[in-house]
Amino acid sequence: MLKKSFVGIIKPRLEYQPLTGSISEPILIPPPSTARLLVEGPVEERDTSLFSEGDPITAGQPLRHSGQTDAYAVATVSGTVGTISAYTGDFGKVFTAVTLLRSEEKTEQPDPVVSTPPSLDTALAHLKHLPGTLPLEKFTDQTKPIHTIVIYGGDNDILVTTNQYIVKARTTVLEHGVVSLKQITGVDRIVLAVPGEAVQTFGHLEAEVKKVDMAYPSAFPQMILHTVLGQTLPAGKSCEDLGFCFVTAEAVASLGEAYKTGHYPVRKLITVINKAEKQQLVSAVIGTPLSDIFQQLGITVQDGDRIIVGGPMTGSAVYLEDYPVMPDTSAVVVQDKDAIALVSDYPCINCGECVRTCPVYVPINMLVRLLEAGLYEEAADQYDLYSCIGCGLCSFICPSKIPIYQFIRLAKYELERMKSAEETNESS
């Protein structure tokens, strides 16, 4: 964990880690005997006619748990459906957890969808949860037409090198993916943003190549828009409102692989960061329980440790060792219980470190006072709550150890809830 430097007058600068030198192959984790998938939506609303326990399943088959929603997950192993249960994630988000029991016989038949020419409709119904996740639903909103797709060839969070590896080692499928993505979405302008120095090597891609700074949080979509593309995202708007859609390099590479080989890619690349903060790239089938990966890498987890899905600055802690690898799991961090920095209920001492480190100039010292008092609307009106891009640097440096970013997310969540409640009241 990066500590404050002795010379404290220098602003702390967290750097993304460049992937340089000879790139070693990721460790291959064998397919799990039991894979676990999470489908968005409560288990109670499940339409049992769609699939039920004991049904045979083939890899690449989408699993919809209800006819009401578009939510689905894609089976990544062939076998039978095991148990179906409920799972609750961050902010009370509910999922239906489905276990798949893998059978040994292999199915080598080509996937029916990716064998046909690419189209948005088939891709939407089948390819949203490719390794890396492809946000295809963002191309369906006619009111917000997308004119530029930004492929980011690096990772949001520090220490994570998943997408950098894809850009360096899987260029052919990436190239193929760019072509397929253009066909599916009909968007002509593709920008490939890559971290650091390696700009020259991408001349063959049908995309504009741009360089992104190595200082955290330059790789956040809002920051790339601002510094690389010269567009400032108005507070509270999304990149799609401006016509930009951000996708990860891994998703594009997976798309390319799918159409190139005719098989649905099931393996996700993950940067695993162990207790000694050493990184290891692994390739695991989506749905593999994290415990399988830990076992393979010799990582032991005990009571009181922390397992984080995502990077050390922006990830989310999970409470199950068996939490599955998800299509968007770019990193897994394991922290020893002695290395965990705890938060405190100490008040803000107004030292201003947060204000001076905030990349988007949010007056956090004032904001946190309002948020602590639960004055969320005032915070949004007066102190730029919606400008926050969620990098977590304020919490990282706070001497009082206030969970500032947690307050900010809670405030955004509560405001969202209030807004939807008001809308329901108006319509009824």
Add this chain to the structure above:
Amino acid sequence: MNPRKKFIVSHAPFWHNGSNIPERSYHTLLAALPAVVVGLHYWGMAAVAVVSLSISSAILWELAINKVTKKTVTIGDGNAALIGLLFAMLLPATTPWWAVLTGTFVAVVLGKQIFGGIGGNSFSPVVLSVAMLSISWPHLFDFDGMLVNYDLDFVMVYPLAAVKHFGAGTAADFSFGDLLTGRQVGGIGATFGLGLIAGGIYLIVRGFIRWEISISFLAGIFVAALIFNLIDPTRWAGPMFHLLTGYTLVGAFFLATDDSSSPVNFVPMLIYGAAGGVLTVLIRSIGAFEDGVIYAVLVINLVQPLLDKIRPKALGKVV
């Protein structure tokens, strides 16, 4: 089935740079120590008694208020000890015990805890306390009167009083060497210029105080004193004299920089410091008091929330 392991779940970010409040307090104490030690050397056991009583009573007041209000005990963060030490640094060595106790009570209880404890105070607790005591018992802060029984081998006159009452010509009696090395009449920890500067630089380099405030405070004093001095050198002493006497250095590095009562944005910090410096010289030159640091700091503390409205526009702000 194995019993399920229990993991710690919490919110992002999962890293912290390790900074904390005790670290800030203890390093500020450390930075103040050279000035205090030299003061103790000149003023002897009486000063030791004042410093000891001040620190210990400040801690005890904090503990008492923690207990009375049934809050977590916060004396471990070192802030109470820091208040005690800074308060003692401003006192003459012969301050009676009851004044020290009253002073630390005002600083810790009225100056800080009433506002909700650390971070809630809108005035520097030490400055507030000295201001209240110096109004209530002006003779306690009359350094010439209080230290009349000392006869050390340097000019035994409080420099600021001398120039106030006998004209700027008396400033020549005090050599810069004496002023820098603590050979002047004043508060226990406020006289050793070199030590205060070294402590201030240490705090700035370590990032515990904001250089913008200290430097602009000193610059404000320098410029304002220079202007006065140029207008009439016989009435008003030069800028270097003002920088090295009274509470100037302790004010610039330890009082004006109090976290919760000072601004956090760049431009406000500069205005805040400069305003403090200019006010100090104004009070010293044309005001009723010999030293102006205390009231200058109180005034800039007061305008701090207003100053902090000057801030960079947040990225993506739509107005």
